[in-house]
Amino acid sequence: MALGIIGIVTSLFLLITLAYRGVPVLLAAPLASVVAVLFSGAPILASYTEVFMPAMADFVGSWFPVFLFGAIFGVLMTVTGYAESIARTVTKLVGSRSAIAATIVTSALMTYGGISLFVVAFVMYPLARELFRVADIPRRLIPATIALGIFTFTMTALPGSPQVQNIIPGQFFGTGSFAGAGIGLVGGALIFGLGLLWLEYRRSALVRKGESFDSPQSEYVAGGSSEEGAENQVTTLEPASRLVPFLPLLTVFAVNFACTLLIFPALDWSYLEQERFGGATIDERAGLWAVMLGIAAAILLLAALNVRNSATLWTGFVDGAKRSMLPIFSTASEVGYGAVVASVAAFAVVRDSVFGIGAGALWTSVLSVSVTAGLTGSSSGGMTIALNALGEDLQAMAEQEGVSMEAMHRLTAMTAGGLDTLPHSGAVVTLLIVCGLTHRQSYKDLGVVTLAIPVLVVVALVSLVSVVGSF
Numbered sequence: 012m013a014l015g016i017i018g019i020v021t022s023l024f025l026l027i028t029l030a031y032r033g034v035p036v037l038l039a040a041p042l043a044s045v046v047a048v049l050f051s052g053a054p055i056l057a058s059y060t061e062v063f064m065p066a067m068a069d070f071v072g073s074w075f076p077v078f079l080f081g082a083i084f085g086v087l088m089t090v091t092g093y094a095e096s097i098a099r100t101v102t103k104l105v106g107s108r109s110a111i112a113a114t115i116v117t118s119a120l121m122t123y124g125g126i127s128l129f130v131v132a133f134v135m136y137p138l139a140r141e142l143f144r145v146a147d148i149p150r151r152l153i154p155a156t157i158a159l160g161i162f163t164f165t166m167t168a169l170p171g172s173p174q175v176q177n178i179i180p181g182q183f184f185g186t187g188s189f190a191g192a193g194i195g196l197v198g199g200a201l202i203f204g205l206g207l208l209w210l211e212y213r214r215s216a217l218v219r220k221g222e223s224f225d226s227p228q229s230e231y232v233a234g235g236s237s238e239e240g241a242e243n244q245v246t247t248l249e250p251a252s253r254l255v256p257f258l259p260l261l262t263v264f265a266v267n268f269a270c271t272l273l274i275f276p277a278l279d280w281s282y283l284e285q286e287r288f289g290g291a292t293i294d295e296r297a298g299l300w301a302v303m304l305g306i307a308a309a310i311l312l313l314a315a316l317n318v319r320n321s322a323t324l325w326t327g328f329v330d331g332a333k334r335s336m337l338p339i340f341s342t343a344s345e346v347g348y349g350a351v352v353a354s355v356a357a358f359a360v361v362r363d364s365v366f367g368i369g370a371g372a373l374w375t376s377v378l379s380v381s382v383t384a385g386l387t388g389s390s391s392g393g394m395t396i397a398l399n400a401l402g403e404d405l406q407a408m409a410e411q412e413g414v415s416m417e418a419m420h421r422l423t424a425m426t427a428g429g430l431d432t433l434p435h436s437g438a439v440v441t442l443l444i445v446c447g448l449t450h451r452q453s454y455k456d457l458g459v460v461t462l463a464i465p466v467l468v469v470v471a472l473v474s475l476v477s478v479v480g481s482f
Contacts, residue, residue: 015357018050118160191421
């Protein structure tokens with residue numbers, strides 16, 4: 012048994028090391044799985060074909076529409092010029108002198124509007140670079156500023172977010188994307204406010220030291236990524252009005268809200284109990300379906316608004332479909348690794364140890380999800396791994412303790428967006444590449460706003476909810 016636990020730890024260390032060195036998760040996760048299996052004495056081939064692959068396939072089967080629709084929507088918002096128009100409109104309203112706040116707000120609007128996180132990063136970098144240049148803010152703060160808008164409160168805290176990190180808990184706790192609205196709003200405001208304060212403090216501190224946008228300390232080293240170049244090869248159309256580009260984002264929210272709180276509850280879903288539908292319930296599917304319909308409606312609206320530019324729209328559809336492949340299969344590969352680890356006998360000891368702490372459902376969920384998200388460098392992958400292994404037990408514990416499932420949903424989602432941005436995180440590495448900066452130049456500030464602050468906020472909220480209950 013001790014050898015099996017050593018194997019789990021070794022496999023996790025290998026996964027982190029390979030990810031940090033840039034090895035694709037599609038390769039790193041199966042290799043790490045082999046290490047865990049070897050130490051446990053389980054058969055390698057059977058573990059791969061009967062455990063790893065089914066878990067990977069289940070994730071793709073459940074979440075592919077969200078990844079596909081989200082990628083297509085993000086590319087269409089880019090090629091129509093709507094994303095850039097939104098950024099410029101927000102900047103005009105906030106003011107170029109408030110470049111940091113303008114960048115955060117714009118990134119947040121796009122993320123909350125359903126655009127893929129990575130697409131937002133590619134779109135926002137050239138706009139943020141220009142804002143920072145005009146305001147003469149050290150370039151090294153750009154990654155942290157963008158990350159605060161896309162990797163934190165809009166991804167996990169704000170109720171109704173169409174990002175997959177806000178939908179996953181609902182599949183285990185029977186909740187919707189608006190679950191724990193009060194907790195999410197308070198948490199989102201704290202993360203945004205504290206993150207903005209830190210970045211403004213850092214700007215003042217760096218400027219006092221004589222650093223500027225073009226200082227050698229801020230000099231970028233890569234000049235952007237190949238994906239950014241590919242993004243710019245697509246023809247950009249000029250939106251007809253400053254307000255029109257906001258309509259697709261509003262559509263995602265409106266349809267999601269209406270389906271979750273008004274339409275779905277009013278319909279008869281008894282047919283889901285039939286065997287051909289796998290005995291699913293509307294509580295298990297409402298969050299996923301509402302987001303899918305919201306993004307689909309926004310895509311149709313985009314197509315209708317730009318019907319005269321069918322060739323460019325079709326290019327966007329094709330490009331978006333292609334771009335959805337790598338993110339979902341990378342996350343699914345991590346889920347497959349988690350399934351293999353959960354299948355070895357030693358994992359039962361780890362699981363029992365987690366529940367043996369006696370910390371209660373909220374703290375146990377936060378601890379397990381936070382650790383797995385940190386180890387895998389993925390909020391969605393880590394959360395899925397933890398909830399696949401412990402979800403039923405966590406739900407039973409919460410019901411026994413009288414803990415609100417809505418609070419479980421919101422705090423579990425928020426904690427996934429903390430340690431997931433450790434240095435080896437694929438999202439962190441990609442963002443730094445896009446911005447042409449290194450970990451040494453920018454990770455300190457990125458780590459504070461996406462890791463330290465969210466973790467502290469979650470700890471405070473769990474403590475508060477444990478005393479006063481959900482709100």
